Amino acid sequence: MLNESITAVKGIGEETAASLAEMNILTVRDLLEHFPFRYEDYRLKDLEEIKHEERVTVEGKVHSEPSLVYYGRKRSRLTLRVLAGRYLIQAVVFNQPYLKNKITLNDTVTITGKWDQHRQIITVSQLHVGEANRAHDFEPVYAVKGKLTVKGIRRFINLAFSQYGDQIEETLPVEYLQAYRLMNRKDAMKILHFPTGPNDLKQARRRFVYEEFFYFQLKMQALRKIERENSRGIGIHYVLQELMNFIDSLPFSLTDAQKRVVNEILADMKSPYRMNRLLQGDVGSGKTAVAAIALFAARTAGYQGALMVPTEILAEQHAQSMESMLASFNIRTELLTSSVKGKRRREILQQLHEGEIDILIGTHALIQEEVEFNHLGLVITDEQHRFGVNQRRVLRQKGESPDVLFMTATPIPRTLAITVFGEMDVSIIDEMPAGRKAIETYWAKPDMLDRVLGFMEKELVAGQQVYVICPLIEESDKLDVQNAIDVHSILSHHFAGRYHVGLMHGRLHAEEKETVMSDFSQNSIQVLVSTTVVEVGVNVPNATMMVIYDAERFGLAQLHQLRGRVGRGDKQSYCILLADPKSEVGKERMKIMTETNDGFLLSEKDLELRGPGDFFGRKQSGLPEFKVADMVHDYRALETARNDAAQLIQSEKFWKEDEYLLLRNYLQSAGVLEGEKLD
Ligand code: ADP
Ligand code: MG
Numbered sequence: 287m288l289n290e291s292i293t294a295v296k297g298i299g300e301e302t303a304a305s306l307a308e309m310n311i312l313t314v315r316d317l318l319e320h321f322p323f324r325y326e327d328y329r330l331k332d333l334e335e336i337k338h339e340e341r342v343t344v345e346g347k348v349h350s351e352p353s354l355v356y357y358g359r360k361r362s363r364l365t366l367r368v369l370a371g372r373y374l375i376q377a378v379v380f381n382q383p384y385l386k387n388k389i390t391l392n393d394t395v396t397i398t399g400k401w402d403q404h405r406q407i408i409t410v411s412q413l414h415v416g417e418a419n420r421a422h423d424f425e426p427v428y429a430v431k432g433k434l435t436v437k438g439i440r441r442f443i444n445l446a447f448s449q450y451g452d453q454i455e456e457t458l459p460v461e462y463l464q465a466y467r468l469m470n471r472k473d474a475m476k477i478l479h480f481p482t483g484p485n486d487l488k489q490a491r492r493r494f495v496y497e498e499f500f501y502f503q504l505k506m507q508a509l510r511k512i513e514r515e516n517s518r519g520i521g522i523h524y525v526l527q528e529l530m531n532f533i534d535s536l537p538f539s540l541t542d543a544q545k546r547v548v549n550e551i552l553a554d555m556k557s558p559y560r561m562n563r564l565l566q567g568d569v570g571s572g573k574t575a576v577a578a579i580a581l582f583a584a585r586t587a588g589y590q591g592a593l594m595v596p597t598e599i600l601a602e603q604h605a606q607s608m609e610s611m612l613a614s615f616n617i618r619t620e621l622l623t624s625s626v627k628g629k630r631r632r633e634i635l636q637q638l639h640e641g642e643i644d645i646l647i648g649t650h651a652l653i654q655e656e657v658e659f660n661h662l663g664l665v666i667t668d669e670q671h672r673f674g675v676n677q678r679r680v681l682r683q684k685g686e687s688p689d690v691l692f693m694t695a696t697p698i699p700r701t702l703a704i705t706v707f708g709e710m711d712v713s714i715i716d717e718m719p720a721g722r723k724a725i726e727t728y729w730a731k732p733d734m735l736d737r738v739l740g741f742m743e744k745e746l747v748a749g750q751q752v753y754v755i756c757p758l759i760e761e762s763d764k765l766d767v768q769n770a771i772d773v774h775s776i777l778s779h780h781f782a783g784r785y786h787v788g789l790m791h792g793r794l795h796a797e798e799k800e801t802v803m804s805d806f807s808q809n810s811i812q813v814l815v816s817t818t819v820v821e822v823g824v825n826v827p828n829a830t831m832m833v834i835y836d837a838e839r840f841g842l843a844q845l846h847q848l849r850g851r852v853g854r855g856d857k858q859s860y861c862i863l864l865a866d867p868k869s870e871v872g873k874e875r876m877k878i879m880t881e882t883n884d885g886f887l888l889s890e891k892d893l894e895l896r897g898p899g900d901f902f903g904r905k906q907s908g909l910p911e912f913k914v915a916d917m918v919h920d921y922r923a924l925e926t927a928r929n930d931a932a933q934l935i936q937s938e939k940f941w942k943e944d945e946y947l948l949l950r951n952y953l954q955s956a957g958v959l960e961g962e963k964l965d
Pocket of ligand 2: 668
């Protein structure tokens, strides 16, 4: 049985088992599924193809007797000349004096090491007398911990394989194995651990990539089906005519994309299933209007709504814009954040409970236990990737199974959307309201600050306002970055007597923040120096310029998000990235920012350059961990697996036939079939 403890493997004792346990390797199966994270490539190469300082393995004939020199107390250097192809090179081996007596003139040797092209020397890391062993072209490298070594792990896996190899069973339905010509599990596993050649390795990997994605998607798709069909959702029977009146009252007509997503959302709300939908749309694409329409619709059916955002500033802004849209329809909106305290808070909570408040807007304070609605029908969260997976769950559990809509302005690359949010339906606003001017973005080196200040002055003279963004609040010894407080004092001095410069950062009290923000939106502050707290949602259309200090410190998606604070009116807007990136990737990132305003494109790039963990922030990401597969590079397989899993879950045969028993058991053990939600 593969589920036996690894101590059942002959040759693995208690001590080894304890070490392996530290890496969560407890059973034989765990050990067999501890795959290498890379391979050492010992294929023979022609030195002609090898660049300076690259690692290489060559075969050659010994051309000179090795000479040995001792130096220091225990150090030695062995030098020999080797004829490898057309190259007569020098091989240098450190601290292996015993090799001298093993090597004789005209022997064939296989050496691996770093190639110094200029001096034609290989500094040897491995020398083997004799021809290259083709069976060892690829050597697996494993993650290790504590006392364990890569060699040790190889040995343990070898032991496990010879004893248990025959028990490795197929885990994928035969239809997919055939359709994609996938290798069977046992063979593929063997090849991953004991590679026989590049092509085999590729095929073995392909099989496990599909397997990992398929199992993951099966879970997500099952969850989605169960959430949809078995949830005690509510059908929200909104009053169409009233809703039309509201939409007509908006100061603009909806874009086609807005209309489409509104219809998708309304269909979910009307259905007896519980909505679990993600709404994606670039900054400024008009998600707030869509949210207002959905909340209005719920209200016409007699339900309360909640709008949840990650920061107080944003909550206040949303509260204002909702109020301005909804008040004339006699809909009562209220703001609840952690700074609403005492009597006022008690009043709001009571009125909410009694159903006098129609729409509650606030921060995560909304999901605290004490907040009780009367008949909550719809919950909307904005900028939701900032909420953790668990907060998403708590939210869904509030009230009488309300419909839930998650909005995000960070365009999430398709690959991530279908993994992290694989259990959700997705709506996309892929169109900007007409007449929006693209923000012109420039990259400037810090020594061009004078010109940037001149540029700022021009905008200010024209009556516009400017954001200046800094990565940190205060000076830090560790990071050589401009900080908001310093920059604020420099700019205050520079613009003294002409323009007001405000300061905004996360350590201000809520009231202070509110004052600064409202001063800025009323144009009594013209220049706002701020940390990234203004990142989300803040809307001051008269601000037409943003200067971002140390822009290389931010991710592309975040820069784009920040940049979205300007370009919200009808004037041309500008974004200046002050940055002096040292690396090529850093330069590349700045360049991309100046070249495109397409948030989806940027987020794909960001994902590519930084990897999925960094994209969301590792801790709260809820990203699944795959052993073999890579979400970015294998995304085609991910999409295929998703479609296959979705179809299979919807089919009748899946729930009946024996062939799928293994998969059903898997869903059961993953807690999906009990209707439990996943972490
Ligand atoms: P998002 O929340 O997606 O970043 P907002 O909903 O804040 O975008 O919309 C940005 C601005 O565009 C707001 O001033 C809003 O009034 C306006 N707007 C929204 N939809 C339209 C539309 N269809 N036509 C014109 N302007 C729109
Ligand atoms: Mg918004």
